[in-house]
Amino acid sequence: MGAYKQTVLYVEDNELNMDLMHHIFKRNLPSVLLLKADTAELGLQIARQKLPDLIILDIGLPDLSGYEALESLKSKEETRHIPVLAISAFAQRLDIERAKGAGFAGYITKPFQVKAVTETVEALLTGGS
Numbered sequence: 001m002g003a004y005k006q007t008v009l010y011v012e013d014n015e016l017n018m019d020l021m022h023h024i025f026k027r028n029l030p031s032v033l034l035l036k037a038d039t040a041e042l043g044l045q046i047a048r049q050k051l052p053d054l055i056i057l058d059i060g061l062p063d064l065s066g067y068e069a070l071e072s073l074k075s076k077e078e079t080r081h082i083p084v085l086a087i088s089a090f091a092q093r094l095d096i097e098r099a100k101g102a103g104f105a106g107y108i109t110k111p112f113q114v115k116a117v118t119e120t121v122e123a124l125l126t127g128g129s
């Protein structure tokens with residue numbers, strides 16, 4: 001882990017999205033270590049163990065919704081401060097407003113764009129929120 005400056009956890013059950021994110025980080029965010037979880041339960045466990053600088057959370061997960069997972073993160077002292085970026089195929093303005101209201105630090109719609117992901121992650125990692 002020595003060369004990495006920051007850590008981001010991506011919780012996502014879709015393999016193609018996970019692969020794409022992996023490549024975005026490798027190419028555009030090489031100093032950031034990307035941790036991966038394919039269920040909310042595993043994501044919450046890794047979040048508590050590794051205390052990442054940012055969590056990217058899929059809204060549609062097989063076990064808990066992204067909203068429930070966010071609530072769990074916000075209810076715990078050690079993970080409450082970590083910004084959480086929502087990622088979802090729901091792209092209506094109401095969906096985005098609901099996410100912001102729930103406490104997500106940002107919202108990215110699928111299919112996600114390389115530039116949007118890179119810029120949003122960079123902004124959140126430099127304390128943009």
Ligand SMILES: [Mg+2]
Binds near residue numbers: 012014059
């Ligand atoms: Mg999903």
